[in-house]
Amino acid sequence: MQLKAQLGGDEGKHVFVLKTAKGTRDYNPKQMAIREKVFNIIISCFKRHGAETIDTPVFELKETLTGKYGEDSKLIYDLKDQGGELLSLRYDLTVPFARYLAMNKITNIKRYHIAKVYRRDNPAMTRGRYREFYQCDFDIAGQYDAMIPDAECLKIVYEILNELDLGDFHIKVNDRRILDGMFAVCGVPGEKFRTICSTVDKLDKMAWEDVKKEMVNEKGLSEDVADRIGEYVSMQGGQDLAERLLQDPKLSQNKQACAGLTDMKLLFSYLELFQVTDKVVFDLSLARGLDYYTGVIYEAILSQTIPAPAEQNGADEAGVSVGSVAGGGRYDGLVGMFDPKGRKVPCVGVSIGIERIFSIMEQKAETSSEKVRTTETQVLVASAQKNLLEERLKLTSELWNAGIKVEVLYKKNPKLLSQLQHCEETGIPLVAILGEQELKDGVVKLRNVASREEVRLISDQIKIKKLFKNH
Numbered sequence: 001m002q003l004k005a006q007l008g009g010d011e012g013k014h015v016f017v018l019k020t021a022k023g024t025r026d027y028n029p030k031q032m033a034i035r036e037k038v039f040n041i042i043i044s045c046f047k048r049h050g051a052e053t054i055d056t057p058v059f060e061l062k063e064t065l066t067g068k069y070g071e072d073s074k075l076i077y078d079l080k081d082q083g084g085e086l087l088s089l090r091y092d093l094t095v096p097f098a099r100y101l102a103m104n105k106i107t108n109i110k111r112y113h114i115a116k117v118y119r120r121d122n123p124a125m126t127r128g129r130y131r132e133f134y135q136c137d138f139d140i141a142g143q144y145d146a147m148i149p150d151a152e153c154l155k156i157v158y159e160i161l162n163e164l165d166l167g168d169f170h171i172k173v174n175d176r177r178i179l180d181g182m183f184a185v186c187g188v189p190g191e192k193f194r195t196i197c198s199t200v201d202k203l204d205k206m207a208w209e210d211v212k213k214e215m216v217n218e219k220g221l222s223e224d225v226a227d228r229i230g231e232y233v234s235m236q237g238g239q240d241l242a243e244r245l246l247q248d249p250k251l252s253q254n255k256q257a258c259a260g261l262t263d264m265k266l267l268f269s270y271l272e273l274f275q276v277t278d279k280v281v282f283d284l285s286l287a288r289g290l291d292y293y294t295g296v297i298y299e300a301i302l303s304q305t306i307p308a309p310a311e312q313n314g315a316d317e318a319g320v321s322v323g324s325v326a327g328g329g330r331y332d333g334l335v336g337m338f339d340p341k342g343r344k345v346p347c348v349g350v351s352i353g354i355e356r357i358f359s360i361m362e363q364k365a366e367t368s369s370e371k372v373r374t375t376e377t378q379v380l381v382a383s384a385q386k387n388l389l390e391e392r393l394k395l396t397s398e399l400w401n402a403g404i405k406v407e408v409l410y411k412k413n414p415k416l417l418s419q420l421q422h423c424e425e426t427g428i429p430l431v432a433i434l435g436e437q438e439l440k441d442g443v444v445k446l447r448n449v450a451s452r453e454e455v456r457l458i459s460d461q462i463k464i465k466k467l468f469k470n471h
Contacts, residue, residue, distance in 0.1 A: 023121065023131025029374035034361050038164065039114065042136050042352055045160050046112040049152065051138055054111050056096040062086040068095050068334070070291035071198045075119045089118035093137040094292070094331070094349065101141055101345055102338035108142030108345075114354075130355055139349030141335070147263055150296045150330060151270035153350045157300050157326045158276040160352060166360055168303040169325070170279050174286040175264055176293045176329070178245075181257025182284065185250040186228035188221065194291055195219055200233060201287035204301070204323065208234075233285040239268035241282050260295070267296060288329060295330030296348070302360070325353045373427040378405045379446075380428050382419035384435035389413070391434050395444065399432075423449045 020026060027035065046053075065076055065088050077089040090096055093113045101109070114136045121131055138156055140149040154171060161169050179200070183193050199214050208230055215221045215229070235241060242264040251257045264282060271277045288297045302325050328350030335345035365372050381396045383389075389412045399406040407428065409419055416433070423431050433445040443456045 021131075025130065030365070030372050031358075031362060033372050033374045034365055035358055038354065038357060038361055039136075041163050042160055042354070043112070043114070045156060045163065046138050048159075049110070049138070049156055051110045051112040054097075054100065054113055055115065056090070056093070056100055056113070058116065059087045059089050060096055060099065062088045064088075064099050064338075065091055065095055068290075068292055068337070070194055072119075072290065075121055077118045077120055091119060092117050092351070093135050094139070094351070095334070097137070097139060097141075097349075098292075098331075098334040098345075098347070099338050101335045101347075106141070106345070110138075110140045112136070112138045133355040136352040136354050137349055138352075139347055141345050141347045143346055147267045147270055147296070150348050151267055151274055153328060153348055154267075154271060154280065154298060155274045155276055157298070157328075157350055157352070158274075158279060161300060161302075161325065164357060164361070166302055166304070166325070166357065169300055170281055170303070171276075171298055171300045171326075172281050172283040172286040173264070173267070173296060173298045174283055175260035175296050177256040177260030177295060178251075178264070178284070179287060181251060181254035181260065182229070182232050185254055185257070186232070187225045188229070192219060192221070196221065196229075197287045200229070200285060203233065203285045203287075235284045237282050238277065238280070239265055239282075242268065263296065288327060292331040292334045293329040294332045297329035298327065298350070299324050300326035302356075304360075323356070325356050326350055327353070371427055375407075375426055375428075376405050377407045377426065377428045379407075379430045379432050380419060380423050381406060381408045381432045381434070382416060383414070384416050384433055386413040388434050388436075388439075391439060395432065395434065420449065 059079060062078060063086070066073070069076070069091060072091070076091050079087040079089065093115060097111070097113065100106070114134060116132055117135050118132055121129060138153065140152065142149075154173070157171055176197075179197060180193055183196060184190075188196050196215060196219060199211055199219060202214070203211055212223075212226045212230060215226045216223055221229075235245075237244070242261045245251050246258065246261050246265075251261070268277065268280075268282070271280055286297060286299055288299065301323060328348070330346070330348040332344055332346040335347065336342045379399060381392050381399070383392050392408050396406050396408045409422060420431060422428070429449055431447045431449055433447060435445070438445055438456075441456075443458055445454055446457050447454045
């Protein structure tokens with residue numbers, strides 16, 4: 001809903017439309033309750049895997065972010081020059097993490113970081129794409145044996161998506177070294193590897209014919225080279241595909257590709273031990289456009305669509321494809337870019353696409369008959385007669401002191417019916433009713449709002465906590 005407000009005096013009236021900025025949104029209590037549930041599932045998974053957490057500033061020196069994102073650099077929000085340092089809003093959490101490691105000379109850490117990032121993207125709100133959005137990152141930094149941390153990152157994605165119960169999903173994996181080797185044997189000039197990589201990255205959104213057109217018409221590749229790339233990027237499989245490509249007459253001659261394929265075989269052997277291979281696909285079309293990846297890359301894709309909003313008349317009736325809900329990979333050179341001596345800290349990580357996941361959870365809540373509670377109140381302290389405000393406040397205070405989540409209506413003499421209605425509307429499960437008789441008998445009447453069953457509890461301060469928690 002948009003509100004119009006008049007600003008200034010009568011002269012030169014300016015009509016100001018009250019709305020959120022493009023690509024941003026407010027979250028109401030119901031949406032925040034769903035979001036909190038999602039965050040709790042993700043954080044408990046990160047903690048289960050032994051991660052600690054950090055925080056970094058929302059803006060960085062512009063120079064810190066420059067040259068790290070390839071063609072996506074144009075999406076960085078630069079802050080206005082105010083005669084001091086040139087600053088930009090963070091684009092992701094990975095580059096600030098690498099800066100943090102280099103600055104503090106940290107060589108190994110397993111950390112998670114949940115915070116907002118900013119991109120001057122064209123927002124598609126229905127698909128959970130915004131200009132301001134949360135990222136949930138998990139990264140392992142340090143010199144370890146090949147593919148063990150990488151396999152754990154994929155296990156984490158698998159666990160989170162299973163626990164969130166979002167429907168069927170699959171995780172695509174590839175390796176930047178395999179891609180670069182493939183480009184080399186297909187005849188792509190070395191200086192065009194990154195830009196062609198960005199074009200291949202569009203295969204999840206565009207048909208091969210359109211991707212090929214971009215390669216030939218915009219990026220200047222010959223049709224032959226593009227067709228050779230086309231043969232490879234259509235391949236999908238598992239450990240078997242890695243073995244087959246190691247025998248490929250062209251790829252087997254490329255040192256980089258062989259190193260990537262050998263690691264891919266090793267990765268699949270660990271994924272088998274972690275029992276996640278049923279959802280993982282080795283897919284040669286997966287490119288991930290960011291410049292800083294150096295090894296294994298992966299992306300989790302949901303199979304389902306979410307219904308298109310009613311006001312979008314032009315939308316496909318079947319709904320909107322959600323697409324990628326997590327992605328990541330290995331970036332062994334990024335920390336070295338910030339270190340004065342170029343010392344490298346190998347890193348691998350994953351970012352959970354919380355906004356897209358949130359869009360789905362919200363849709364599920366809309367269609368579900370189950371009510372989303374926005375508070376955690378356990379008990380409402382109510383009165384059956386007038387002039388019992390002091391007794392209600394006294395009992396409320398005792399329960400708060402006992403660690404129980406309690407509310408009381410802010411009226412001297414509320415009607416019992418309106419107190420019970422408040423419980424039903426907000427989902428408060430219990431109501432503690434005080435009346436003159438109860439006060440005389442030294443008891444509190446505890447009523448289950450849903451079943452209407454009642455029990456009389458002795459209102460003894462020591463026993464109160466135990467009794468309420470049991471009910």
